Amino acid sequence: MPRRSAASASRIDSAVHGEVLAVEPGRHFAHSWSWDGGDPVDRTVVSWTVEPVGRGGSRIVLEHGGWGDGDDALRDDHLGYWESYLEDLAALLAG
Numbered sequence: 053m054p055r056r057s058a059a060s061a062s063r064i065d066s067a068v069h070g071e072v073l074a075v076e077p078g079r080h081f082a083h084s085w086s087w088d089g090g091d092p093v094d095r096t097v098v099s100w101t102v103e104p105v106g107r108g109g110s111r112i113v114l115e116h117g118g119w120g121d122g123d124d125a126l127r128d129d130h131l132g133y134w135e136s137y138l139e140d141l142a143a144l145l146a147g
Contacts, residue, residue: 073097085116094120114138 065090073088074082086092096118104112119127129131 059107070098074099078102112138112141 069086070084072081072083074080078101080099080101082097083097085096085098095135096116100117101113101115103113105111116127116130116134
């Protein structure tokens with residue numbers, strides 16, 4: 053179920069579309085990101101990278117880039133989503 057902040061309540065029940073742009077198994081994954089029905093020029097790129105940490109640990113680094121000029125509020129809104137998703141992922145992986 054998609055989660056939305058109050059700042060983007062209009063996006064509730066929206067779908068995100070994308071294409072796989074890069075895959076390095078066990079290390080890196082990147083995909084495009086655009087809202088269903090959104091302007092194609094607003095397409096951004098989400099990149100996930102797994103980095104080794106310490107003795108057998110890993111860190112997941114997420115970057116969401118490609119924002120246009122004047123997209124600061126939209127970018128900041130997405131930052132809130134990603135922080136929440138990554139907290140959920142960390143809890144899931146911690147078992």
